[in-house]
Amino acid sequence: MSGAPDEFDLIAQLFAPLSASYPGAFNLTDDAALMDVPPGRQVVLTMDAMVAGVHFFADDPADLIARKLVRVNLSDLAAKGAVPFAVMLAAAFPQGIEAEWLRAFADGLGQDVAEFSIALIGGDTVSTPGPLTLSLTAFGHVPTGRALLRSGARAGDLIWLSGSLGDSALGLRARQGQLTDLNPLHRDFLIHRYLLPQPRVALGPALIGVASAGMDISDGLVQDLGHLARQSGLAAEIRLADLPLSVAARTATENNNSWLACILGGGDDYEIAFTADPAQTQRIRQLADDSGVALSAIGQMTAGQGVAVMDRQGKAMEVAQRGWRHFSNAGEQP
Numbered sequence: 001m002s003g004a005p006d007e008f009d010l011i012a013q014l015f016a017p018l019s020a021s022y023p024g025a026f027n028l029t030d031d032a033a034l035m036d037v038p039p040g041r042q043v044v045l046t047m048d049a050m051v052a053g054v055h056f057f058a059d060d061p062a063d064l065i066a067r068k069l070v071r072v073n074l075s076d077l078a079a080k081g082a083v084p085f086a087v088m089l090a091a092a093f094p095q096g097i098e099a100e101w102l103r104a105f106a107d108g109l110g111q112d113v114a115e116f117s118i119a120l121i122g123g124d125t126v127s128t129p130g131p132l133t134l135s136l137t138a139f140g141h142v143p144t145g146r147a148l149l150r151s152g153a154r155a156g157d158l159i160w161l162s163g164s165l166g167d168s169a170l171g172l173r174a175r176q177g178q179l180t181d182l183n184p185l186h187r188d189f190l191i192h193r194y195l196l197p198q199p200r201v202a203l204g205p206a207l208i209g210v211a212s213a214g215m216d217i218s219d220g221l222v223q224d225l226g227h228l229a230r231q232s233g234l235a236a237e238i239r240l241a242d243l244p245l246s247v248a249a250r251t252a253t254e255n256n257n258s259w260l261a262c263i264l265g266g267g268d269d270y271e272i273a274f275t276a277d278p279a280q281t282q283r284i285r286q287l288a289d290d291s292g293v294a295l296s297a298i299g300q301m302t303a304g305q306g307v308a309v310m311d312r313q314g315k316a317m318e319v320a321q322r323g324w325r326h327f328s329n330a331g332e333q334p
């Protein structure tokens with residue numbers, strides 16, 4: 001492909017190679033793909049869209065935009081305990097987009113297709129007079145009947161969280177010109193966490209038979225745990241002191257307490273929150289050691305409803321920011 005991109009060259013030259021490992025994708029030359037499911041497994045499907053100016057900045061590197069798109073979707077699959085195997089891409093590219101940008105985008109897609117052993121099995125390519133708009137559908141599989149659901153938590157279960165919380169939301173604030181007193185290394189780390197989330201693809205499947213419920217944290221810990229608690233018919237209580245913070249996030253919040261709200265409700269974490277019977281604690285600690293992904297017990301499920309955040313004195317805190325909403329009704333209680 002040289003000069004101005006052509007729709008069919010783009011598909012044949014840049015996207016088709018990413019389907020090579022999947023015969024049912026017909027090298028992206030047919031109307032649809034065919035999918036077989038391994039015996040004893042169920043397909044898990046998820047779709048997340050990303051829009052320039054809403055989920056990422058239009059001038060973010062094209063390869064990282066593509067990889068973030070893959071990763072936010074694989075995060076949902078991991079939260080269900082699923083092993084990812086395929087994705088479908090719907091891309092609306094702004095008119096006049098450059099061939100070089102598309103090549104970088106496809107390179108990024110290819111990097112993550114390889115890294116996560118998945119295939120691009122189809123999609124659609126259109127132009128838009130609006131901002132770059134991307135949607136990915138991701139497919140994974142789990143042993144039939146064993147997927148982790150939001151509804152499986154029981155009273156007394158501990159709440160666990162992978163990785164560290166708030167890095168990405170702080171990275172976004174740093175890019176927006178806030179958090180100006182960060183040291184450059186911390187700033188780069190936080191921005192990297194924003195640009196390139198790390199879906200917990202190995203952890204998810206390992207949690208089957210260990211966790212009672214799971215979800216990924218995309219909107220903000222407090223809001224998202226609220227969804228899990230509601231679906232399980234329970235309340236969630238988390239302890240501020242036990243939230244896993246990176247050195248960079250800890251430093252940022254030490255200097256300025258108002259960033260705490262960002263950690264509790266800033267979103268873009270793409271970490272997995274799961275619940276488990278306290279009897280599973282040893283196994284979970286072993287999983288963390290084996291996988292190299294930190295797992296922290298941050299609270300417990302109790303009878304009741306809602307999410308309470310306990311401060312360092314054990315008192316319920318006011319939470320200024322519970323999580324991201326694309327739309328909200330004025331006057332509605334969050």
Ligand SMILES: Nc1ncnc2c1ncn2[C@@H]1O[C@H](COP(=O)(O)OP(=O)(O)O)[C@@H](O)[C@H]1O
Pocket residue numbers: 047048076216218219
């Ligand atoms: N436009 C839509 N049409 C159908 N289902 C949707 C739509 N938007 C969201 N959903 C469904 O609503 C549920 C919650 O979505 P969402 O909050 O985006 O979850 P997540 O944060 O895990 O991506 C999911 O089951 C999702 O498939």
Ligand SMILES: Cc1ncc(C[n+]2csc(CCOP(=O)(O)OP(=O)(O)O)c2C)c(N)n1
Pocket residue numbers: 048049053054055056057072172218219266267268324
């Ligand atoms: C430029 C920019 N501004 C703001 C945000 C913050 N933000 C946008 S959407 C979102 C929540 C997650 O996106 P969503 O579409 O709700 O994904 P899902 O919850 O469906 O996985 C957050 C925290 C961002 N990521 N980038």
Ligand SMILES: [Mg+2]
Pocket residue numbers: 047048
């Ligand atoms: Mg979603």
Ligand SMILES: [Mg+2]
Pocket residue numbers: 075076079215216217218
């Ligand atoms: Mg999710």
Ligand SMILES: [Mg+2]
Pocket residue numbers: 218219
């Ligand atoms: Mg959301």
